[in-house]
Amino acid sequence: METEHAEHFPPRQQNFFPLSQVSGADRIPLMSETLHDRVRKRLEELDLTPAAASLKARLSKEMLRKLLGNPDAMPSGKSLTALATALEVSEQWLLSGGETPAAVKTDVRRASSTPPPRHEMPNDVPVRGTAAGSHLRGAFQITADHVDFVRRPPTLTNVVNLYSLYVEGTSMEPQYAPGDLVFIHPDKPARIGDAVVIQCQIDQEGAMEATIGILIRRTAEKVTIRKHNPPAEIDLPRETVLSIHKVLTNNEIYGI
Structure with missing residues (x-):
């Protein structure tokens, strides 16, 4: 029986991909493009890195990198929905292709010219510390982990790395008073005359502070x-300066 089977189905005519190369909904004969391929395609079209797309989907920063690094991995239902929204496609297209991504409108905020009301925006902007008002030294440190979350302004819907700080001290009055919340756009170049948060390394052990x-x-x-x-x-x-991040103005935050 084994000899007859081999003669009837010669290896060179076998059209199935090994299961190790496909997974989930992509385990279909003759389907050469996988979910992973479609994700990579959208990343390129949207000019997003895996980390940026993961953050845009409000998932962990490493989620998409790990998914793309494992051909057998499939996102959970919740993660699939979040990725589809971030990549501006449907869940069905991610799973099986078919319709063109350009025809899918899952991100209603981007499709609309009018920003959504503030109360509909998510509380997803991390508060990463406090901006102290010391003249001689910065008395605060920007933390990698958040200490709180605040509501995202509608005009900043698509800003991926946005974070915020609370102002302490009086050295920036009257522009910023103690307790004011400032939004920081680390990817927007700072110009002369801009308010900025500067983080510095203060010793060889790597201790940092900012002002x-x-x-x-x-x-x-x-x-x-x-x-x-x-x-x-x-x-x-200059040799101690690690970062110079722009503090957004009210015009930039509220679109005035």
């Missing part, structure tokens, strides 16, 4: 910021 101020100048040797109360200019050695 908020108005960006005055940048040279190869130092970064200079201005404080309001009392008026002062603070020089930060």
